Amino acid sequence: MSSSPQSDGGKARANKLTKEERSEIARKGAMKRWEKEKKLPKATHGSSDRPLRIGDAEIPCYVLEDGRRVLSLRGMISALGMSGGSSSGGEGDRLVRFTDGKTISQFVSQNLEEKISNPIRFRSPHGGGTITGYDAVLLPELCEVVLEARQAGALQKQQMHIAQQCEALVRSFAKLGIVALVDEATGYQAERDREELHRILEAYLAEERLAWAKRFPDEFYRQIYRLRNWRWPPVGRAKPPVLGHITNDIVYDRLPPGVLNELRRRNPTKEDTKRRQWKHHQFLSEDFGQSDLKDHLLQVVAVMKVSKTWDGFKRNFDEAFPKPGTQIEMSLEDNE
Known part of the structure; x- marks a missing residue:
């Protein structure tokens, strides 16, 4: 693979830097990333060790400091039975490409499309970097879209297993409700009750x-x-x-x-x-x-x-x- 003049110039400049200068540049880069991450909302409840269990699916779930209930993007992809994303976009790219596809896009509302195109980045409650997820109510909304597409006969054969997964998820949502499920899995339910008592x-x-x-x-x-x-x-x-x-x-x-x-x-x-x-x-x-x-x-x-x-x-x-x-x-x- 041929390199561009710009990349060659960048390598040449990097080679001229001393070890201390390279370390300082790396440190400043890390600090910049950290400052950016500090502005992200933080999860107060939840962890990958206490996932939301729905049938055979396990979805890491969290409650953010502003009260939003969030599901891990990677967990959602797995629960829906989708394959991994592309090398450039990861799971987020996979979800966007799925809803943008010809078979599904006609059933996706503009509001849902905007939600999928804007995942939530937040800080883990126990350190360990940032996590990408979606508002918990997005999952049942997406399931309804997939089932509507199946009802209309618009799904491709290789997408039918996703509809089956959505059907199983929707049955579970109907029993308890997605917000209650997240609150129970994260341990936020007890705090929610305390906050309600405090307001009373x-x-x-x-x-x-x-x-x-x-x-x-x-x-x-x-x-x-x-x-x-x-x-x-x-x-x-x-x-x-x-x-x-x-x-x-x-x-x-x-x-x-x-x-x-x-x-x-x-x-x-x-x-x-x-x-x-x-x-x-x-x-x-x-x-x-x-x-x-x-x-x-x-x-x-x-x-x-x-x-x-x-x-x-x-x-x-x-x-x-x-x-x-x-x-x-x-x-x-x-x-x-």
Whole structure:
């Protein structure tokens, strides 16, 4: 193979450089590449050791720092049963050439074409360089295109095995959904749940304890006393200890998961009295928590009024307002 004058000149210049100069050029080149890679998004979850398993396919999957769920390009190519890419373009070139082909391109939307032409480059969560991938939802979109082409009789004989792979993948997607699959495989599901809980608590709870104000109407207690066959009104301010248990059960424990636990953390019992210094509702946010509490109490009282016995009320109430998440053990303290 003949060389060009430019390449010959480059070799001649390189031969004139000292070992130190060549090392410095190599170092600067490496630094330039590193600076470029630092600008790429980084994966926070996922690794090649914990792939997404769908049937016989194993696809390395990741969650990026901006929340995008990404599948490894190489894993997608393998899962689709495609052969490797060309020497110049690799797997990315193989995928582009497949969707640009005469048999498939007529079924590929412009949006999907743009996605395939712009793979996502990102940094591995544990070092080890960069990875090329695609948004996880691209895989089911591509599978639908291939199956549509097969339905129309447009696939070539040598492409039918790809359609079979797509059919198997789509069946799995229909069971769980691609995003849920990636979250489970990467371990991001637990963090996602924590973030959701954080958002709920942020909306429900006040940054600072609010001044006491009457939040529980007398009718709430009057109905409890009626259904429990207790004497009304109570003598002085004395209330049965079990009233705190009831209040937690039918009010605070029916709020979103995690709210009651956080209220208990912010408003702990005092060691000497075994009672709480403040009322739980003083820690609910005015714009959301207090409003939701008021609406809930109105509904509780309504169910009480149409009930003849406490057991009947509890059956109706538990059906209408099932406890979210795992049942929490409740204390017997007064916490109106």
